[in-house]
Every structure is written in C-alpha cells, then in structure tokens.
Amino acid sequence: MSKPDQFVEIHRNRILEELFSLLRQPSISTRDEGVKECAELLARSMTEVGITTRIFETERHPIVYGEMLREGKPTLLIYGHYDVQPPEPLEEWSSPPFEPVIRGGKIYGRGSSDNKAQLFTYVKAVEALVQSFGSLPLSVKFLFEGEEEIGSPSLKPFAMNNRELLRSDLVVYSDSHIHESGRPLLILGLKGMLYVELRIRTSPRDQHSMRATSIPNPAWRLVWALSALKDRTNRVRIPHFYDKVLPPTPLEREAVSQIPYDEEALRHHFGVKEFLPGRETRHYYMNLVFEPTCNIAGIVSGYIGSGSKTVLPSVASAKVDFRLVPKQDPQEIFGQLQNYLNEEGFEDIEYGTHSMIEPSRTPIDHPAVPLLREAVSRVYGQSPLIFPNIGGSGPNYIFTEILKTPCFVVPHATHDQNNHAPNESMDLEGFFKGIRTGISIMLQLGEGWR
Amino acid sequence: MSKPDQFVEIHRNRILEELFSLLRQPSISTRDEGVKECAELLARSMTEVGITTRIFETERHPIVYGEMLREGKPTLLIYGHYDVQPPEPLEEWSSPPFEPVIRGGKIYGRGSSDNKAQLFTYVKAVEALVQSFGSLPLSVKFLFEGEEEIGSPSLKPFAMNNRELLRSDLVVYSDSHIHESGRPLLILGLKGMLYVELRIRTSPRDQHSMRATSIPNPAWRLVWALSALKDRTNRVRIPHFYDKVLPPTPLEREAVSQIPYDEEALRHHFGVKEFLPGRETRHYYMNLVFEPTCNIAGIVSGYIGSGSKTVLPSVASAKVDFRLVPKQDPQEIFGQLQNYLNEEGFEDIEYGTHSMIEPSRTPIDHPAVPLLREAVSRVYGQSPLIFPNIGGSGPNYIFTEILKTPCFVVPHATHDQNNHAPNESMDLEGFFKGIRTGISIMLQLGEGWR
Numbered sequence: 001m002s003k004p005d006q007f008v009e010i011h012r013n014r015i016l017e018e019l020f021s022l023l024r025q026p027s028i029s030t031r032d033e034g035v036k037e038c039a040e041l042l043a044r045s046m047t048e049v050g051i052t053t054r055i056f057e058t059e060r061h062p063i064v065y066g067e068m069l070r071e072g073k074p075t076l077l078i079y080g081h082y083d084v085q086p087p088e089p090l091e092e093w094s095s096p097p098f099e100p101v102i103r104g105g106k107i108y109g110r111g112s113s114d115n116k117a118q119l120f121t122y123v124k125a126v127e128a129l130v131q132s133f134g135s136l137p138l139s140v141k142f143l144f145e146g147e148e149e150i151g152s153p154s155l156k157p158f159a160m161n162n163r164e165l166l167r168s169d170l171v172v173y174s175d176s177h178i179h180e181s182g183r184p185l186l187i188l189g190l191k192g193m194l195y196v197e198l199r200i201r202t203s204p205r206d207q208h209s210m211r212a213t214s215i216p217n218p219a220w221r222l223v224w225a226l227s228a229l230k231d232r233t234n235r236v237r238i239p240h241f242y243d244k245v246l247p248p249t250p251l252e253r254e255a256v257s258q259i260p261y262d263e264e265a266l267r268h269h270f271g272v273k274e275f276l277p278g279r280e281t282r283h284y285y286m287n288l289v290f291e292p293t294c295n296i297a298g299i300v301s302g303y304i305g306s307g308s309k310t311v312l313p314s315v316a317s318a319k320v321d322f323r324l325v326p327k328q329d330p331q332e333i334f335g336q337l338q339n340y341l342n343e344e345g346f347e348d349i350e351y352g353t354h355s356m357i358e359p360s361r362t363p364i365d366h367p368a369v370p371l372l373r374e375a376v377s378r379v380y381g382q383s384p385l386i387f388p389n390i391g392g393s394g395p396n397y398i399f400t401e402i403l404k405t406p407c408f409v410v411p412h413a414t415h416d417q418n419n420h421a422p423n424e425s426m427d428l429e430g431f432f433k434g435i436r437t438g439i440s441i442m443l444q445l446g447e448g449w450r
Numbered sequence: 451m452s453k454p455d456q457f458v459e460i461h462r463n464r465i466l467e468e469l470f471s472l473l474r475q476p477s478i479s480t481r482d483e484g485v486k487e488c489a490e491l492l493a494r495s496m497t498e499v500g501i502t503t504r505i506f507e508t509e510r511h512p513i514v515y516g517e518m519l520r521e522g523k524p525t526l527l528i529y530g531h532y533d534v535q536p537p538e539p540l541e542e543w544s545s546p547p548f549e550p551v552i553r554g555g556k557i558y559g560r561g562s563s564d565n566k567a568q569l570f571t572y573v574k575a576v577e578a579l580v581q582s583f584g585s586l587p588l589s590v591k592f593l594f595e596g597e598e599e600i601g602s603p604s605l606k607p608f609a610m611n612n613r614e615l616l617r618s619d620l621v622v623y624s625d626s627h628i629h630e631s632g633r634p635l636l637i638l639g640l641k642g643m644l645y646v647e648l649r650i651r652t653s654p655r656d657q658h659s660m661r662a663t664s665i666p667n668p669a670w671r672l673v674w675a676l677s678a679l680k681d682r683t684n685r686v687r688i689p690h691f692y693d694k695v696l697p698p699t700p701l702e703r704e705a706v707s708q709i710p711y712d713e714e715a716l717r718h719h720f721g722v723k724e725f726l727p728g729r730e731t732r733h734y735y736m737n738l739v740f741e742p743t744c745n746i747a748g749i750v751s752g753y754i755g756s757g758s759k760t761v762l763p764s765v766a767s768a769k770v771d772f773r774l775v776p777k778q779d780p781q782e783i784f785g786q787l788q789n790y791l792n793e794e795g796f797e798d799i800e801y802g803t804h805s806m807i808e809p810s811r812t813p814i815d816h817p818a819v820p821l822l823r824e825a826v827s828r829v830y831g832q833s834p835l836i837f838p839n840i841g842g843s844g845p846n847y848i849f850t851e852i853l854k855t856p857c858f859v860v861p862h863a864t865h866d867q868n869n870h871a872p873n874e875s876m877d878l879e880g881f882f883k884g885i886r887t888g889i890s891i892m893l894q895l896g897e898g899w900r
Contacts, residue, residue: 191660195758204721209771210641210841212745213737214725219746220680227677230670232795271654275664287663295662296669297761298752303769308645308804310771310843311747319753321659321760345682354758391660393760 003132004439008124008432015124016107018045019431022082022116023100023109027146029083035061035146042082042144045120049127051142058154061146065165068126068140074449075139076442077168077405079395080119080175081148084111085420092422105428112426113413118174118434119144121412125438137446141168151355152395159398169449170368171399171407172441174434176390177415181260184380184437186372187409189361189389190396191292192324194333195354198222199317202348206302209310218316219301225346226318229294229337234276236294238340242279244327248290248388251364255386259285288391293323319354323393330356358397361389362406371448372408375440379433384410410437454578454889458882465574466557468495469881472532472566473550473559477596479533485511485596492532492594495570499577501592508604511596515615518576518590524899525589526892527618527855529845530569530625531598534561535870542872555878562876563863568624568884569594571862575888587896591618601805602845609848619899620818621849621857622891624884626840627865631710634830634887636822637859639811639839640846641742642774644783645804648672649767652798656752659760668766669751675796676768679744679787684726686744688790692729694777698740698838701814705836709735738841743773769804773843780806808847811839812856821898822858825890829883834860860887 001009008015022045027038039055039062046053051066061083069075087097087110095101100109107117122142129136143166145155159166178184200218207215230236248256266284267275278287301316303309324330334353341349364386377383390409399407412434413419414427451459458465472495477488489505489512496503501516511533519525537547537560545551550559557567572592579586593616595605609616628634650668657665680686698706716734717725728737751766753759774780784803791799814836827833840859849857862884863869864877 193760195760197758202722207720208842209743209745209747210738210773210843211720212743212773213728213741213841214732214734215720215722216724216726217746219749220676220684223673223676223746223749224682226670226673232674234670270657270661270665272652272665274666276666278663282664284664288660291663293659293662295659295760295762296667296673296752297659297759298754298763299669299673299766300750300754302746302748304748304750308647308769308771309747310643310645310745312745313747316749319758321758323660323662391663392658393660 004128005436007128007131008435012432015435019107019117019120020100022120023112024098026098027083027111028086029061029147029150030086035083038082039064039146046123046142049123050130051123051126056158058147058158060154063146063154063158064142064144066142068136070136070139073138074445075141075168076445077141077143077166077171078122079171079173079399080122080144081115081146082119082144083146083149084114084116085149087422089422094423102428106425107428107431108423108425110424112424113177113417114419114424115148115175117426117431118412121174121431121434122438124435125442128435128439129442137443138449140442141166148395155395156398156402159402163403166403168405171405172372172410174410174412176392176409176411177413177417178411179260179385180415183260183382184376184384185387185411186369186376186384187387187390187411188364189326190359190392190394191389192328192330192359192397193355193357193393194322194324194330195319196334196337197317197319197352197354198225199315199350199352200348201315203314206314207312209312212312215312217312219313221346221348222299222301222316222318225341225344225349226296228341228344229320235279236292238333238336240336241292241333244329245292246326249364252388255364255388256285256289259385261285289388290325292325292328295321295323297321323391324359325389326359326361328359330358357393357395358401359389360396360400360407362400362408364388366406367450368406368408368445371444372410372441375444376410376437378440379437410441412437453582455886457578457581458574458885462882465885469557469567469570470550472570473561474548476548477533477561478536479511479597479600480536485533488532489514489596496573496592499573500580501573501576506608508597508608510604513596513604513608514592514594516592518586520586520589523588524895525591525618526895527591527593527616527621528572529621529623529849530572530594531565531596532569532594533596533599534564534566535599537872539872544873552878556875557878557881558873558875560874562874563627563867564869564874565598565625567876567881568862571624571881571884572888574885575892578885578889579892587893588899590892591616598845605845606848606852609852613853616853618855621855622822622860624860624862626842626859626861627863627867628861628880629710629835630865633710633832634826634834635837635861636819636826636834637837637840637861638814639776640809640842640844641839642778642780642809642847643805643807643843644772644774644780645769646784646787647767647769647802647804648675649765649800649802650798651765653764656764657762659762662762665762667762669763671796671798672749672751672766672768675791675794675799676746678791678794679770685729686742688783688786690786691742691783694779695742696776699814702838705814705838706735706739709835711735739838740775742775742778745771745773747771773841774809775839776809776811778809780808807843807845808851809839810846810850810857812850812858814838816856817900818856818858818895821894822860822891825894826860826887828890829887860891862887
C-alpha cells in the first residue's frame with residue numbers, strides 16, 4: 001500500500017467524522033437554508049489541509065475557491081457542489097436527513113452522494129499527498145459552488161469573469177454513479193437541455209362544453225402543436241433539429257458498445273414492454289448517449305379531478321424538455337421550435353424557458369483519457385467504462401465551451417444512491433475508493449502529463 | 451285577465467311563500483343532503499292542490515309522481531327535478547344559498563331557477579285552473595325526479611318499468627333559460643352525450659427524463675391518439691362518426707335562421723377572435739344546434755406544478771366529451787372510437803365512460819308545436835324562438851326514445867340565472883309568467899288537441 005493510501009487508512013475515522021460534520025450542515029440552495037454556513041465549513045476544512053481558500057459572494061450562494069499551486073506542473077481544476085436538494089418528504093426517511101449514520105455499508109444523509117462525499121474525496125486526497133510527500137505532484141484548483149441544485153445560475157458569469165483564476169489543463173470531478181455491475185466509469189460529457197413551457201389561451205374563462213361547436217379549445221390546439229413536434233416513430237419534426245448532431249466517431253461507438261447491456265433485464269427493470277426505436281437502432285446505450293430527446297414532462301388543461309365535468313377549457317400548457325447532444329445549441333433550437341410552430345399555424349402559443357444548458361463532450365482521444373483510465377483502474381482493479389456523454393445534463397459546458405478546458409467525471413456513488421430522493425446514501429467503500437482515486441489521478445497527471 | 455290568472459295575482463304572496471319553503475329545503479343529490487325531505491315537502495304541496503301523489507323509492511333518491519286525470523282528454527306529462535347542485539363556493543354567495551330572498555326583481559337561492567321554481571309553476575297552474583273552473587281541461591301527470599344533477603340514473607329504469615303509469619300524449623317541462631333578448635323559447639330537443647376517459651400507462655413509475663431515448667412516454671401517445679381523433683379543421687376523424695347525423699329539414703333550418711344573432715357581439719361576449727369552422731358554416735346557432743362536438747374537457751400527465759421537473763411520466767389521461775345530435779348513438783360511437791384507435795395502433799388505451807345520453811329531437815312539424823307556440827305567445831306577447839334542439843344534454847331521450855312521446859321544453863329563467871354557480875337566481879316575473887304559461891298550455895291543449 002502506498003504512503004498516501006496508508007495515511008487515509010490510518011485516519012479513516014477522523015476523515016469520516018469530518019465528512020459527517022459537512023453532512024450535518026444543511027445547505028438547501030432552493031430555500032437558502034444553511035448554505036452560507038456550509039460554504040464556511042467547507043472552506044475551513046480546505047484551509048486546514050493547506051489549501052489557499054477564498055469565498056466569492058455571488059447573487060445568491062457563495063462559490064468556494066481554493067488552490068495549491070506548483071510552478072511548472074500541470075493544473076487540475078476540481079469542480080463540485082456543496083448545496084443539496086430539499087429532503088422532503090421527511091416521513092420517508094429511515095433516519096433524519098441531516099443526522100448522518102452508517103447502515104449496511106452505506107452513509108445515509110441528504111447530500112451524502114450528491115455531492116458532499118464525492119467532492120470531499122479530493123480535499124482528503126490533497127491532505128494525504130501533502131502529508132505523505134510534503135507537496136503535491138501538480139497544481140490543484142478547487143471550484144465548489146452552492147447553486148448546482150438550482151441550475152448553477154452564477155457559475156457561468158463567474159467563469160466568464162475569472163478566466164485567469166480558473167485556468168487549468170483539465171477539469172475533473174466526481175458526481176453521478178458507477179455502473180450497476182460495479183465497473184467504474186469515466187464520463188466525457190453531459191447532454192444539454194432546453195426546457196420550455198408552451199401555453200395557449202383561447203378565451204378569458206372556461207366555458208360550458210356545449211359551446212365546443214364554435215369556441216376554440218386550447219387543449220386541442222396544444223395537442224395538435226405537440227403532435228407536430230414529434231411523430232409516432234419518435235422522430236422530432238422541427239426542421240434542422242438534427243442538423244448539428246455530431247455523428248459518433250468509431251472510438252466513441254466502440255466505447256459505448258462495450259457497456260454491459262442485457263436488454264431484457266433492462267426492460268424488466270423499467271417495466272416496459274419494448275424500447276423505443278431510435279433513428280438507427282433500439283440499442284439502449286447507443287440511443288442514451290448519442291440521440292437527443294424531446295420529452296413531454298407535463299401537460300395540463302381543463303378538469304383533471306375525478307369524475308366528469310363538461311368544461312371547455314380556456315387555457316392549456318405543456319412542459320417539454322429537450323436533451324441535446326453535441327453540437328446542438330439550445331438557443332438555436334428554441335428559435336427553430338418557435339419558427340416551426342408559427343409556420344404550422346400556432347402563432348398563439350406563448351413560450352417560457354426553464355433552462356438552457358449546452359451539451360458538452362470532451363474528445364475520447366484526448367491525452368488525459370489513458371492517464372485517468374489508468375488512475376481509476378489502479379484503485380478499482382478494473383478499467384472504467386467510457387461514456388462519451390451520459391443522458392443527464394449539467395454545467396460541464398462551462399468548462400468545455402467557455403473555459404475551453406477538457407472535463408472528466410469519475411463517479412464513486414453506486415446506482416442505488418437515491419440522490420434527489422429520500423434515504424440518499426453514499427457507499428462507504430465508494431467514499432474511500434474516491435479518496436484513493438483522487439490520489440491516483442493526481443499522481444498519474446503529475447507524472448504523465450505532457 | 452282570465453279567472454286563473456286573477457287567482458294567481460290574488461295569491462301571489464302565498465305562492466311565493468310556498469316556493470320559498472321549497473327553496474329553504476336543501477336537496478343536494480350528489481351528497482344525499484335533504485333530498486328525501488324535499489321530496490316529501492314537494493309531494494305535500496301537490497297533494498294540497500288535489501293532485502293524487504305518490505313517492506316511489508329508487509336506488510338513490512325518490513321520484514315524486516302525481517296525477518289528476520280527466521277521462522277522454524289528452525294527457526300531459528310534466529317533468530322536472532327537485533334536486534340541486536351543491537352550493538359551494540359558499541363565500542361567493544351574496545346571501546345564503548338556502549335562505550331565499552328577492553333582490554332587484556330576482557329570487558336568489560340554490561335551486562331557484564334550476565329547477566324548483568320552474569317545476570313549481572305547473573303545480574300552481576293546476577291549482578289556479580282547478581280553483582277557477584272546478585276541474586282541469588285535460589289529464590295531467592307529474593314526474594319529478596331527485597337525481598337530475600347526478601345524471602338521472604334511476605329515471606330510465608323507472609320509465610321502462612312504468613310505461614303505463616307514464617303514458618301520455620306529450621311531455622312538457624321548464625328548464626334552461628329564455629333568449630337574451632327576452633324572447634321566449636320552445637325547445638324541441640337536447641343533444642346526446644358520450645363522455646369518455648382515455649388513459650395510457652407505459653411504465654409502473656415515473657422516470658428521469660434522460661431515459662426518454664428508450665422509455666415510451668404516455669403523454670406523447672395520448673397526444674398522438676387525440677390528434678388522430680380530430681384534425682385541425684375540427685372535423686372528427688372517427689370513421690362513420692357523422693354517418694347517422696340527421697340533416698336539418700327545411701323547417702328546422704328556417705327556425706334556426708330566425709334566432710337573433712350578432713356574431714361580433716357574441717364573439718366579444720365569449721372573448722374569442724373567431725368562431726370555429728363547422729363542416730358547412732361558421733354560423734353560431736346552425737353549428738350549436740346541428741353539429742356534434744368532440745371536446746377535450748381535461749388532460750393531464752406528468753409534472754404540472756410551477757417551475758420545472760425533468761420527469762418522464764408513467765401515465766397520461768384525458769377526458770373527452772362528445773355532444774351528439776340525432777340519430778347518433780353514444781354506445782355505437784363509443785365502439786367506433788375504440789375500433790378506430792385500436793386500428794391506429796393505440797391498443798394500450800384504457801377506456802372509462804362517465805355518461806352516455808342519447809340525443810332527442812321532437813319533429814318541428816308535430817301538431818303540438820302550433821298549440822304550444824300560441825300558449826307561450828299569449829303570455830309573453832311575442833312568439834317563441836324554436837330550437838330543434840339546444841346545445842346541452844339531458845334526459846329527454848327517455849321520453850322521446852323510450853316512451854315514444856314527444857317532448858317540449860319551455861324555459862322561464864333568464865340567461866343570467868347562474869345555475870350551477872353561486873348566486874343562482876330565478877327572475878321573479880319569469881316565475882309568474884311560468885305559472886300563467888302553464889295555465890295557457892293546459893287550456894290550449896285541452897281545447898286544441900286532436
């Protein structure tokens with residue numbers, strides 16, 4: 001066992017106690033509960049291991065920035081978020097969400113996997129390396145935000161205004177979860193997102209349904225508009241929607257084909273009879289990674305209680321989220337959507353947007369890939385599956401598109417983490433594997449980066 | 451002034467007090483509140499004027515039957531309902547719903563226009579005729595139900611099991627309202643109704659929306675199914691839907707063309723820019739009377755709160771009501787609907803029905819029409835507008851289709867009656883005009899029926 005790994009082993013209980021302090025501090029960004037206190041607690045824990053730390057105020061919640069630099073060495077930027085989802089419904093928790101406990105090899109508590117334990121692995125990796133060798137093998141910067149669960153509104157302007165401060169050779173962070181089989185992952189990208197709300201009002205108030213011979217019904221208009229967006233083969237009908245979709249490279253296609261995949265078991269898991277056809281295949285992972293989506297997340301109009309009411313609704317609305325793949329641009333697609341529906345005769349739709357996130361994908365042939373693969377393999381005893389991107393969305397584009405820096409995600413939580421749900425947990429060994437992986441990554445990059 | 455009209459004038463205050471007793475008695479059928487007590491009160495008021503009255507129990511609320519027969523004379527069956535809608539929201543009433551008061555020439559109270567005052571006009575007409583002449587000019591039967599506001603579930607079996615008891619030459623009743631201009635109406639029919647609920651479930655639970663590449667979305671399937679039902683020109687696409695629609699006769703068309711109609715004022719009243727195209731015309735009344743509808747009364751799936759949630763729903767449902775015209779059959783159209791959607795590939799839809807009501811329309815050239823027109827004209831000083839049918843639905847088919855008896859509706863409420871809403875009212879003079887019209891109808895039929 002290496003010196004830094006031994007250090008972690010020896011200080012296991014203290015490290016856990018430090019993590020628990022972080023988990024005990026609520027930091028619910030959506031309702032401003034304890035976020036500032038959590039930022040200060042996190043900053044103290046960074047300062048204690050020798051990281052030069054500074055708290056930046058934003059319009060809402062602070063950004064905790066830290067650095068430990070070594071002249072002439074590559075710079076690694078670690079991203080993470082210390083804010084958490086609200087814990088409700090409380091009655092479904094087996095133990096209180098902000099009183100962390102270990103049960104059956106898992107650390108239970110709100111924010112355990114998402115994202116406090118996973119971000120804390122890097123702070124502890126730095127401590128172990130410094131305590132073992134007196135210094136780091138490379139420069140490390142930390143960027144921990146408190147607004148991820150509310151859509152990271154301050155992160156983009158902060159990045160644009162602090163390009164020099166955040167300059168680095170690559171970004172690495174830990175979020176999401178490893179494969180069900182226990183295989184680790186190396187994630188190279190995230191999907192983008194365009195989340196729109198469509199709303200049609202045809203009259204000032206609901207009417208008696210007998211007037212349906214003459215009074216327009218917004219629910220019909222919405223149904224017609226939506227059915228113009230996507231046909232029954234699930235192909236999006238918005239002109240030019242697919243124009244900028246990057247075809248997968250042979251290496252990317254090869255990586256996805258290696259993801260373990262039992263279609264029947266997966267269908268059984270989701271409780272569905274058949275997977276949807278993609279444009280080329282029904283292969284679950286090929287479509288999850290390479291295909292954009294157009295999803296009705298919600299639709300409502302008229303009377304939705306039990307029984308019947310003969311009403312002609314006055315208003316109808318739908319929430320539609322598009323998951324975008326590189327190089328689709330959410331702003332551009334929002335324009336295409338509106339043009340198309342206008343041309344189809346739906347000029348009466350009012351639009352709102354809930355989020356616009358650009359997709360991101362670091363090239364699979366980037367020179368950091370073999371270094372990170374090796375670093376992860378050494379800890380997990382097996383090489384990571386490589387996802388060119390996963391199905392979810394997030395702020396990676398701020399690194400890849402704005403800071404022009406490659407970005408990699410190395411998850412340590414397990415697939416049963418229940419993030420955003422009651423009884424969120426972080427696998428106990430996953431946490432310590434995470435610290436050892438952080439050490440391993442820093443050593444690999446410090447030695448191998450060219 | 452005729453003797454019976456004089457009688458009504460002299461006893462005006464007592465008659466009003468009797469009506470108020472009826473209005474003070476709640477009779478909310480949907481939650482069994484005071485319905486039995488109201489039936490007994492109504493039966494007593496009928497017995498008091500000499501009507502042989504009997505209360506029939508049903509599976510839910512009693513039917514009050516009465517008769518006053520004259521050998522060798524035509525028989526008039528008066529229909530009505532003594533149950534009322536729930537009064538909620540109570541805070542929107544200017545005076546308590548079951549404490550009737552007169553303000554500005556209107557009797558305010560739940561059930562005032564719908565239907566207690568309007569049915570009571572016939573009881574008082576009988577009293578006035580008997581007190582004036584010693585007997586009625588014809589035989590009169592009364593059929594007052596306590597379940598109209600919950601869809602008249604007992605009326606059809608009662609009619610089928612009591613054909614002899616209910617045998618009559620024609621049915622007349624008063625419900626709905628006169629024209630905005632003050633012109634009285636003679637209504638010859640009602641639309642039918644097929645109210646269905648469509649439900650699609652694609653998986654056992656909601657999923658993260660990133661899985662939309664492979665997991666079917668029931669909201670999309672529902673949108674596609676609905677858009678197959680009706681196209682953007684508002685034409686129903688169910689094969690054979692229009693096959694049995696009776697084309698209007700020249701007389702019916704002529705009657706509808708005489709309904710006063712200011713399209714711009716009407717559009718302004720409803721707050722809509724343009725009326726929908728019918729199959730032949732945009733004429734409001736032509737379409738209201740002669741065209742069937744297919745209306746989305748409600749649709750819901752997924753997340754419908756404020757803000758956004760990236761969910762892939764597991765279930766979607768819609769409530770759709772069809773207003774049917776003679777001779778469309780709700781049962782048959784329900785079958786056509788299911789066949790069509792099955793053929794279109796939507797075998798996964800589950801169906802429920804909330805109501806099936808047959809349309810009804812008494813021929814406009816029926817010999818009672820000129821008699822009733824004359825009877826109404828004498829009271830109102832102007833001849834009634836004739837509606838071959840109105841846009842609403844109701845139990846008339848039980849008379850026209852099951853008992854094979856012509857059926858006529860003569861409204862006395864005004865268009866601002868607020869039935870089914872807070873501050874329901876009955877026009878005070880409309881009530882007394884109603885009694886005089888009842889007298890006039892009985893005299894006309896007694897003299898003129900061949």
